[in-house]
Amino acid sequence: MKHIITRLAEKLPLEFRVLYGQFLLRVVDLEALSLEGDVTGLLGQMAGILILYGVLTTLGLLIAVGRLSGLSAGLIPLLWKTQQSFLSTTMLVAGLIAVISWDNIFPDRRDVMVLGPLPVRPLAILLAKTAACGAVLGIAVLSLNLPMSLALSLVAGGIPHFPRNFAVYWWTTAAASIFVYGAVLALQGFMALLLERRWFLRLSAVTQLGAFAFFLASYFLEPGIGAPAMTVAAADQGMLNRWPSFWFFAMLHRLSGGLPTALDGLARRAWTGLAVVVCAAAVSLALCYLRTMKKTVEEPDLMPGRRGWAPRFGSRLQTAIVRFSVRALARSRQHRVVYAFFLSAAFAIAVSTLKAELTSGVRRPLTTDLMMPTFVMMCLSVVGLRSIFSLPVSLRANWILQVTQLRASEHYIAATRRALLLMAALPVWVVVALLSLGYRPWPHVAVHLVVLALVGSILTDLSLVGVSKIPFACSYLPGKSNIQYMFWAFVVVFVPIAMEFSNYEQRAIRHPRPCAVMLAVLGTMATGVWAFNRRRSKLAALYYEELPTVVITTLGLNSGPLRAPIEMHGTGEAEIHPS
């Protein structure tokens, strides 16, 4: 198989193959990685989450089908629900990939300056970039859908119809993914063509985050699919016209055969939408490559800036660290996008909560409906930003932090804590305070806000245990973060704990004594974790390079003029400098 792929690849033009390899590697910012880091490891972790999700939902489907024992009355609603749900999830993943690879397809200044003087055709660059982005999208969609495509195709029509159902499934999935990705490309392309470059660059960052929020909000707000009769009725009333996942669901059934007439319009929308998006994306890309490449070179090196006002955040050192962190997050696309993953989940929860509040229309009593989501939001924000703190902005520029390290490490660690509190916990607290305006009575709301603040403090200090580094100033070791374990730990461990605690809080806030006990316990925990970290930080040393865990103990018997010095990291691990 590998031999066949290699033979096929060799038939492609050499400049395409070289460019494709280069652009594929740029999915991840290599400068952010530790020397021990591995790009494929990081991408593998991401694919792992998608594969696991696909496998688990497929197993769920097969178990549910097994229980139905082939009764078609129950089988069809189950199949419809699964098909629409997976199309929706695939489109969400495609949207998120489009956001992650924002601007990647378009030529940037570096591409123009490096490739411009070489005899490389712009078309080759365009095709290579499109292929690289397409490969990443394809891998993600394949990882997510492969198990489900096999299961659904088999269950929907048995073995005789398996080949057709399988082909239709993948055609529709590919069409839905291309629709979303192409829509994003078309939007970017026309923005690049119509706006001045400096305005495009400024608006692009905002649009990227807006697209992120849009995809996630759409995913959580779109109507669920019910029984076929209800779906047909909803389609008749035009309620599904705004939701592209239903368009492609209708396309799937049109191609499989057996599409209810009421869904015809939705299927036509899918075909029309796909054609429009593909044409728009192709035209805008082609025009971009022909026109904006020159503009990219001609633009001035310096865009004039303005002095902004920035508040103080405590001592000079704390102010320096917090401002550095805020600016790094605000001005680095890579960091914004990764943090957006966490924030968007929190945003979706906030939207769902707000949706419930708006539809109810009355001041409601405080229940776990609000409490539980707020704990999840706080956790996502704090843990998410703590993860982002691990991605460096510029490893090589860290020398200035080392040269100006004039105080004990504990001061820098305290500044890091302040940055995490101000940037992660405080915004969530403010959002929750605003959401709580629709709830009564006020004393219960006030108590919950105090509880949330204490939970935020505890989460902040827990996430900084063993951490002795300045935000964005330490190399990143992909294998060390174990994203998929963190993700499932959150789902399996934290969410149930949050649920249980919400139930307890709901009971406690109604009685003064249990309420006081709850606040006292939380206060003690918050103080305890803070004190533990503070004490540890007095002995810690700041570090700027993540190293893999030492698995082999060396005896240091190799020859050298002197015994090599040992440097202790804040983690307690020793680094032996080779002699």
Next chain:
Amino acid sequence: MLELCRVSKYYAGIPAVDDVSFCARPGEVTGYLGPNGSGKSTTMKMITGLIEMTAGEILFDGRPIQDDLMGYKRRMGYVPEEPYLYNHLSGYEYLTMVAELRDLPARESAEQIDGLLRLLSLSDDRHASISGYSKGMRQKVLIAAALLHNPDLVLLDEPFSGLDVGSALVLRSLIQELAARGKVVLFSSHELDTVERVSSRVVILHRGKMVADDSIANLRKLMELESLEAIFSQLAVEQDSNAMAREIADLIHA
């Protein structure tokens, strides 16, 4: 005074710096020369405390720098060889951050930053992102950051790299002025003309070892050579440059 006593740095048994000893005195400009890969930048990084020595000792005013590294850093200003800066900050923000990290008084440092940016012709672009700065502009930001806190020891690793003629002249005069005001100035450069005009004494490295440590006048006398370039060529340059140029032209069939 800065003293290096038998300083060595080994990487996997290979010496990058081997048994180097010299002094840089207040009021003097000490030039630190050597071909590429001779160990100049490695020595500079050891003096700044960025990397650890394998052997030897570095003393400042008679005390090992490791005894009070933070106190030493307060008195040391460093311009690295490569202009690595945080690209997401503007020049003004970067210098403000350095002032805050060094705990300099806010008002005074703000005035100094304004003045330095103006004098280094960066005032118009102070709020633009460093990512758009040219190499020379980045170098100026580094120089400003190194001098902001009035250091007693000034370490400059190839400070003229990327500077235009006007800025290079200013920097040359600045180096002399700093030495005249009692600072210890150690700078490395490939521009032998500049080193010859500015330095009181030179230290020459070759393959990690020190091959000369004397005033330029004494070296001329000892080696009976007219210029620093000739001295340097004799001590540290191995290849015949004319022969190498012919070989390169032959290779590309020029």
